[in-house]
Amino acid sequence: MSSEAITRPATAAIERRAPRRRRRRPSAWHLLLMPLSLIFIFPFVQMLFASLMTTREINAYPPALFPHHPSLTAYRTVLQESDFPTWFKNSLIVTTVAVVSQLILCPLAGYAFARMRFIGTRTLQLLLLTTVFIPPQLLMIPVYKMYAALGIVGTLPSLFLPWMASAISIFLMRQFFIRLPKEIEEAAMIDGCGRLGVFARVLLPLMRPALVTVALLTVLNAWNDFLWPLISISDERNYTLQLGLLTYQGQHHTDWAKVMAINVMVTLPLLIAFLIGQRQFVRSLTFSGVKG
Amino acid sequence: MAAVARKHSRPPAWRRALPENITGWSFALPASVIVLGLGFFPVIWSFVLSTKATNGFGPEQSVGLANYRELAHDQEWLDAVSRSLKFTLLYVPTTVLMGLGLALLLNQKIRFIGFYRTCFFVPFVASAAATGVIFLYVLDPQYGVVDNAIAWMGFHRQLFLDDPDWALFLLAPIYTWTAVGFDVLIYLAALQDVPQDQSEAARIDGAGRFAVFRHVILPAVRPITVLAVVWETINALQFFDIAWATKRGGPIDATTVIIVYGYKLGFVQGQAGLGAAVACVLFVGIVVLVLLQVGYARWRKLDVV
Amino acid sequence: MKKIPLVVAAIGVAALVAASSAGARPAADKPVEITLWHAQADAAQKAIHKLVGQFNKTHPGIVVHDQLGSGGDEMVQKLQAVIGSDAYPDIAYVYGSDVPNVSQSNKVVDISKDIKKAGFAWNSLYPAGRETATVGSKVVGFPAVIDNLAVVYNTKILKAAGVAPPKPNWTWSDYRALAKKLTDSSKDIIGTGYPISGSEDTTWRLWPMIWQQGGDVLDSANKKALFGGPQGVKALQLLSDMALKDKSLYPDQSSDSLKMYGLFESGKMGMVVTGPWQLQEIKDHGISYGVQVMPSFGGSHETISGPDVYMVFNHSDERRAAAVTFLSWLHQPAQDLQWDMQTGNLPLSAKTAALPGMKQYDAKFTGVDLFVKNLQNAHHIRPPVAAYTSVSVAVGKAIATSLLGRGSPKDTLGQAAKTADKALS
Numbered sequence A: 001m002s003s004e005a006i007t008r009p010a011t012a013a014i015e016r017r018a019p020r021r022r023r024r025r026p027s028a029w030h031l032l033l034m035p036l037s038l039i040f041i042f043p044f045v046q047m048l049f050a051s052l053m054t055t056r057e058i059n060a061y062p063p064a065l066f067p068h069h070p071s072l073t074a075y076r077t078v079l080q081e082s083d084f085p086t087w088f089k090n091s092l093i094v095t096t097v098a099v100v101s102q103l104i105l106c107p108l109a110g111y112a113f114a115r116m117r118f119i120g121t122r123t124l125q126l127l128l129l130t131t132v133f134i135p136p137q138l139l140m141i142p143v144y145k146m147y148a149a150l151g152i153v154g155t156l157p158s159l160f161l162p163w164m165a166s167a168i169s170i171f172l173m174r175q176f177f178i179r180l181p182k183e184i185e186e187a188a189m190i191d192g193c194g195r196l197g198v199f200a201r202v203l204l205p206l207m208r209p210a211l212v213t214v215a216l217l218t219v220l221n222a223w224n225d226f227l228w229p230l231i232s233i234s235d236e237r238n239y240t241l242q243l244g245l246l247t248y249q250g251q252h253h254t255d256w257a258k259v260m261a262i263n264v265m266v267t268l269p270l271l272i273a274f275l276i277g278q279r280q281f282v283r284s285l286t287f288s289g290v291k292g
Numbered sequence B: 001m002a003a004v005a006r007k008h009s010r011p012p013a014w015r016r017a018l019p020e021n022i023t024g025w026s027f028a029l030p031a032s033v034i035v036l037g038l039g040f041f042p043v044i045w046s047f048v049l050s051t052k053a054t055n056g057f058g059p060e061q062s063v064g065l066a067n068y069r070e071l072a073h074d075q076e077w078l079d080a081v082s083r084s085l086k087f088t089l090l091y092v093p094t095t096v097l098m099g100l101g102l103a104l105l106l107n108q109k110i111r112f113i114g115f116y117r118t119c120f121f122v123p124f125v126a127s128a129a130a131t132g133v134i135f136l137y138v139l140d141p142q143y144g145v146v147d148n149a150i151a152w153m154g155f156h157r158q159l160f161l162d163d164p165d166w167a168l169f170l171l172a173p174i175y176t177w178t179a180v181g182f183d184v185l186i187y188l189a190a191l192q193d194v195p196q197d198q199s200e201a202a203r204i205d206g207a208g209r210f211a212v213f214r215h216v217i218l219p220a221v222r223p224i225t226v227l228a229v230v231w232e233t234i235n236a237l238q239f240f241d242i243a244w245a246t247k248r249g250g251p252i253d254a255t256t257v258i259i260v261y262g263y264k265l266g267f268v269q270g271q272a273g274l275g276a277a278v279a280c281v282l283f284v285g286i287v288v289l290v291l292l293q294v295g296y297a298r299w300r301k302l303d304v305v
Numbered sequence C: 001m002k003k004i005p006l007v008v009a010a011i012g013v014a015a016l017v018a019a020s021s022a023g024a025r026p027a028a029d030k031p032v033e034i035t036l037w038h039a040q041a042d043a044a045q046k047a048i049h050k051l052v053g054q055f056n057k058t059h060p061g062i063v064v065h066d067q068l069g070s071g072g073d074e075m076v077q078k079l080q081a082v083i084g085s086d087a088y089p090d091i092a093y094v095y096g097s098d099v100p101n102v103s104q105s106n107k108v109v110d111i112s113k114d115i116k117k118a119g120f121a122w123n124s125l126y127p128a129g130r131e132t133a134t135v136g137s138k139v140v141g142f143p144a145v146i147d148n149l150a151v152v153y154n155t156k157i158l159k160a161a162g163v164a165p166p167k168p169n170w171t172w173s174d175y176r177a178l179a180k181k182l183t184d185s186s187k188d189i190i191g192t193g194y195p196i197s198g199s200e201d202t203t204w205r206l207w208p209m210i211w212q213q214g215g216d217v218l219d220s221a222n223k224k225a226l227f228g229g230p231q232g233v234k235a236l237q238l239l240s241d242m243a244l245k246d247k248s249l250y251p252d253q254s255s256d257s258l259k260m261y262g263l264f265e266s267g268k269m270g271m272v273v274t275g276p277w278q279l280q281e282i283k284d285h286g287i288s289y290g291v292q293v294m295p296s297f298g299g300s301h302e303t304i305s306g307p308d309v310y311m312v313f314n315h316s317d318e319r320r321a322a323a324v325t326f327l328s329w330l331h332q333p334a335q336d337l338q339w340d341m342q343t344g345n346l347p348l349s350a351k352t353a354a355l356p357g358m359k360q361y362d363a364k365f366t367g368v369d370l371f372v373k374n375l376q377n378a379h380h381i382r383p384p385v386a387a388y389t390s391v392s393v394a395v396g397k398a399i400a401t402s403l404l405g406r407g408s409p410k411d412t413l414g415q416a417a418k419t420a421d422k423a424l425s
Helices: A002-023 A031-053 A073-081 A084-115 A123-131 A141-148 A159-165 A167-178 A182-190 A194-204 A208-224 A228-233 A241-246 A256-280 B002-009 B015-049 B064-071 B075-106 B113-125 B128-138 B145-152 B167-189 B196-204 B209-220 B222-237 B241-247 B258-268 B272-300 C003-026 C042-058 C071-084 C098-103 C111-116 C127-132 C156-163 C172-182 C200-205 C207-212 C230-246 C255-265 C274-285 C317-330 C333-343 C359-364 C368-377 C388-403 C409-424
Strands: C032-035 C061-066 C091-094 C142-147 C152-155 C192-195 C251-254 C271-274 C289-292 C306-314
Touching: A002 B128, A002 C368, A031 A241, A031 A256, A031 B075, A031 B113, A031 B128, A031 B241, A073 A123, A073 A256, A073 B167, A073 C271, A084 A123, A084 A194, A084 A208, A084 A256, A084 B015, A084 C192, A123 A167, A123 B015, A123 C098, A141 A228, A141 B015, A141 C071, A141 C230, A159 A208, A159 A228, A159 B015, A167 B167, A167 B222, A167 C192, A167 C274, A194 A208, A194 B258, A194 C409, A208 B113, A208 B167, A208 B258, A228 A241, A228 C152, A228 C359, A241 A256, A256 B113, A256 B167, B015 B272, B015 C274, B064 B272, B075 B113, B075 B167, B075 B258, B113 B167, B128 B241, B145 C003, B167 B241, B167 C152, B196 B209, B209 B222, B209 C156, B222 B272, B222 C091, B241 C200, B258 B272, B258 C127, B258 C388, C032 C071, C032 C317, C042 C061, C042 C274, C042 C317, C042 C333, C061 C071, C061 C317, C071 C091, C091 C142, C098 C306, C111 C317, C127 C142, C142 C317, C152 C156, C152 C274, C152 C368, C172 C192, C172 C271, C192 C200, C192 C230, C192 C255, C192 C271, C200 C388, C230 C388, C230 C409, C251 C255, C251 C388, C271 C274, C274 C289, C274 C368, C317 C333, C359 C368, C388 C409
Parallel strands: C032 C061, C032 C091, C192 C251
Antiparallel strands: C091 C306, C142 C306, C152 C271, C152 C289
C-alpha cells in the first residue's frame, strides 16, 4: 500500500507531461472515427432538425432533412403549456435514487460473487440471472399486482424501486472484480483491513470505470423507462418525461414537432451524463506500481 | 497432550467457514433481495398463467399443459422460433465483435475522443420508436437516402424493410446499431486496466499490433466477453421493441420473432394463457443456452473465479 | 288527560326534530367522486377537460376526475393490470374492437337501468354507436367517438388528370378506373393506397365491401367465418388487381397508416379511403380536397363505422349512477356539439346533427357534412365477440399477403377462414 502511494503521484506527473507532446500531431484515426461517429449520431441530429420544423414539414413526402424556417416554437410551446418541469423533476428523482442505490448495493453483491466462497453462491447467482429471462413487456400485469400488494402503485417509489438493483449490474461488477489481481486484496488483508474495509478503501477506488458503467446504464434505464410507468401511474402529477410525451401523441393525430422537441430535451441530459461519465475511462496506472 | 491442543485450536470446518458465509451473504443479500423479490414473483406468475385459458378479463379456466401442447402443433410458433434463432446467430457475434472493435478504436487519447465516444452512445439512448421512424425513413424504397444512392449508382431500388424475405435480416444490423453502445461501454471500461507493462513488454519484444491484441488484450477482457455474449444472446432471443415499433411483426409475419408472437397472442388476440406459455418456453430455452455458455466458459477457464 | 297529549307532543316534536336533522344531514354530504380515463391527447384532451369542468360546476353532487389513463393503444393492457385491484377507473376510453374482450370482466355490468334512471333517450344515439356499446344483452358504456369511411380525393390531381370528381352513385369499377387515371409515375403520384400493416385498419376496410354485396363477416351465430366466401374474394381480388396489375394502389406497410396519409397530404396520392379524423390534418397540409361516399358494386354504398366506447366499470351503485349521469350529460346535443366543434369528431346522435350550430361545424371542417350524412349508410357493425381480434389478425395477414402478390385472395382468405373458425370455436 505504501509503495503504491509513492508510485502514483510520480507516474501521474509523467503522464501529465507526455500527452501534450503526443497530441500535437493530429491522429490518422480521425479519418475513421469522424465518418463513423456521424453515422451513429445521425438520429439525434435528425431529431434536432425535426424539432425545429413544423409538424406539416415533418410529415411530408419526400421527407425534408433541413428545416426551411427553423424555429424554436415547439420548444417554447411545450415549456409554456405543459407540465414539463414536473415531469423533469419526477424523472430526476427516480433516476437519482436508482443510481445511488445501485452504486451501493451492486458492487457489494458483485464482489461477494467474485471473490467470496459461501454456501449457495452458485444457486443465488443462477436465480438472479433467471429474473432477466422473461422480457418485461410480458410481465406488466404480475408486476402491477405485486406493487399493488405493497401499496405503492401509482407513486414515484414504484418507479425507482425496480431500478435500485439489477441483475446485469451485479454481474457486471462481478466480472470486473474477477479481473482484479488477487494480490491487492491479500496485501490489504495482511495489513489488517476487514473485508468491508478492503472493499471500500482499496478495491472501490480501482473500480471507477466499472462503477461509471453501472451508473450510466442505470441512468439510461430509469430515465427511458416507459411501459411500467404507463401501467403504474395514473395521477398526472407523478408523470415522468416519457409519460409526458404521451400527452402529445393522439390516436389519429400526433403533434410531431412538439414530440421531437420533447425527445431532444429528454435525450440531451443522457448524452451530457455520458459525456461527463466517459471522462472516467482513462487508463489507470495504479496497477503498474503493485507488481513485484 | 498434542491431541488436546489440536482439539482446542482447530474448530470444525463449518465453523471455520462461518465468517466467510456470513460476510458473503451480508454483501450479497441487499441487492439480491430487491432483484429476486421484485423479479421472481412475476416469473412464477407467468408459469401459473400458462396453465390457464383466459383473456385477462373474464373468468380463468385451468387447462394444465394444454397451452403447451397447442404450441407444439402451432406452425406460427415454430416459425417464430426459427426466426429468433436465425436472428440470434446473425446478431450476437456481430454486436460483440463490433463492440470490442469500437472500444479499441475509442480507447485513444486523441482530440475529441469524448465527442466520438458520446456519438456511439447516441443510438443506445434513443427509444425503439424513434429508431424505428428513422430507419423507416432512411430505408424507404421510394424516398430513402439509401435507395436514392443505389438508384443514382444505376442499380435496382431495394424494398429493404418492406421485403418479407429481407426484413428480419435487416433488423439485425439495426438492432446492433442501437445496442452496440452497451458492449462499447463495458469493453471500454475493461480496457482501462489491461496491464500496460505486459503490452509494452510484448511490443519491445517485437510483437505486432495484432499479436498484442490476441495475446494480451483478448485474454485480459475475457470475463467481459463472456458477459457480453451471454447478455446479447438473451437480448437477441427477447428481441421485440424495434420489430414491433417498425413493422408490428410484419410484413406478413416476417419479423414475428418469439416475443412478438407472444405479445400478439397475449395482448392483441386476448389469449393471455398462450402468451404466457410462449414466455415460459422461451425462459426454459434461455436457461439451457445460458447454462451451456457459462459451462463452456468455465470449462475453458475463460471466467476465472 | 292533558299530560298524555303533552307527552305525545313532546315525543312527536322530538321525532320530528330527529327526522328533520337526519334529512338535513344529506345522504350525499360528500360528492361522489369518479375517475375518467379519456386517452385523448392535445386538442381533444383540452376539449374533454373543459367539458368535465363544466359538468363539475353544474353538478355539485358529483366530481369527475379526468385523467389520460393511457394512450389508446395501451389502454387494454393497463386495464388488464388494474382491474384486479381497486385502482381501475369508473369510465375508460376503449377501442370498439376491444370492447367484447374487456366486457368479460365482472366489473363490467349492464347499465341500461342506470340510463333509464338518468332519463337519457338511449335510442336517440346513432345505431352503430349503440350497438358497439352493447355486448350480448349488456349495455356496457356510451359511444365515445363515432366515425365512418368515405373517399377523400385531391381536387388538384384530378384536375391535372382531366377527370371529373366521382359522383355519389359511382361503382368500384369507376374507382379502379379513376385510380388508374390518377397514377402518374413521372410525377411520383399514385392513384390510391391501402394499409397492410396487419392491424385493425387493414381489416376493417374490407368489411363494407363484403356487406355491400350482401355477404357477411361471420355467420349469425358468430361461430363460422363467411368472409372467405365469393363476396370477400371478389373484394380482395379487386384490391389485389389494382395493386399488382394496375399498379394504382399503394400497399402501405407503415404502422397507423402514417405513410399512406403522408403521401396523400404531400400531394403524392390521388385519393384515399379515410374517416373524418383525417380532415384537419389534410387541411393543415394545404390540400384542396373533396369527399365522396364509398363506391358500390352496383347497389349499396354501405360503409363501416367503428365507434370507440366510454366503458363503465362498476365500483358501487352510487359511482355507477354518477358515471352514467356524466355520460348522459356529455351526450346531450349541446355538449356533443361542443366536443365535435373542438375535435372534428362526428355527432353521436341525429339530434345533434339537427342543431343549428352544425352549420359552423360544417364550415370549420370542410367535407365533414358528407361524413355526417354517410352515417346513414352504416348498417352493420363488426361482430361483437371476444374472438374478433383473432379474426382480425388472420384476415389482416390474408390481405397483406394478397396485396404483396404472395397468394391469391381465394387461398389467403380461405386460410384465414380456417384460422378464424378455430378461434371462434
